[in-house]
Amino acid sequence: MTGERVFMFVDEEELFSAMKDLDCLYCRIPVTASKHHLRKKHLRFAVYYKDSGIGVEMTDKSSVELRPTAVLLESLRTDREDETKPGNKAACQKCGILFTTTSNLRRHERLQHGHDQQPILCIDAKNAIYVTPKYLHGPRVPIHIRKSFTSQVLLCELEECWDFMKAQAQSGNPGKECRHLVRTNHARHYVPPPPLCVNSLDEMGHKQLLSASEKLQCREMSSRACIRGVDCVYPIFWGERELSERCVFFSVYTDLEDKWCQFGRTRVSFDTESGGWRCLCKRKRSRCVHKCLSAWWLFQERPELLQNAPDVHAESADALEEAVMDAEDVV
Structure with a gap:
């Protein structure tokens, strides 16, 4: 194996042998591709299937057949077809699988990784202002939030979030944050944009x-x-x-x-x-x-x-x- 990512293997042993003595190609940071790592981080999310005359039959490790919905079947077919198409693809930051559309990527993140994966950016380090998507689904419309422990500021633009935090404070949880403020724990650090000329x-x-x-x-x-x-x-x-x-x-x-x-x-x-x-x-x-x-x-x-x-x-x-x-x- 020369460092090229491969996503289909006949069995687990083929994966282990292909990755032997290499860093894991499916992780963003260097980590040894041990059997324990591959099983814990990647094989647990693997899709087990076999080709048949009528489509794809999903099975788990105990060979119990599961019949996917039409939406899942279509998604699997699309993903396999897209592997042969040129052009840019979006990669899952957790497992490295490539997708041609953000909707497929977001669905994968929700189903396989169990959290919203919503991005958040610091756009003003001086005033501790961030932007993050307003909703979990649909267009990623950003909203502004402010969070600074130094200045003791916890603010979100949305009135519904004001009401939520006010209700929490009245219930004895004055430091409870709305879902947007919580995301600052994994915010991307401030990076200045190109200045206007x-x-x-x-x-x-x-x-x-x-x-x-x-x-x-x-x-x-x-x-x-x-x-x-x-x-x-x-x-x-x-x-x-x-x-x-x-x-x-x-x-x-x-x-x-x-x-x-x-x-x-x-x-x-x-x-x-x-x-x-x-x-x-x-x-x-x-x-x-x-x-x-x-x-x-x-x-x-x-x-x-x-x-x-x-x-x-x-x-x-x-x-x-x-x-x-x-x-x-x-x-």
């Missing part, structure tokens, strides 16, 4: 993507964020799966504290297919400096994502965008 803003002006007044507003807001020692625009890409999501989200500095920007930041979303933009500020359906700032960052760092949006301010009644909007109105 005036040259790219001027180029947008030359191409008539921004007006003179919009350019001025962007420069002023960027300067105020710099004075405060925070990032004006922080793009929210969820780790290795960053470009597999249709909507790109940004946390944008506002220099305000209001219901829509409780921690001095708002959320902007961009639909890479329709070119539609949305911001939580009071100018939701029109141009605002927060959308312009996000477009500035995209134009500078990821111009290929703007190919479907000749007008960076295009507002589209796109199905996914409407779904995101509906999700925001639930709480």
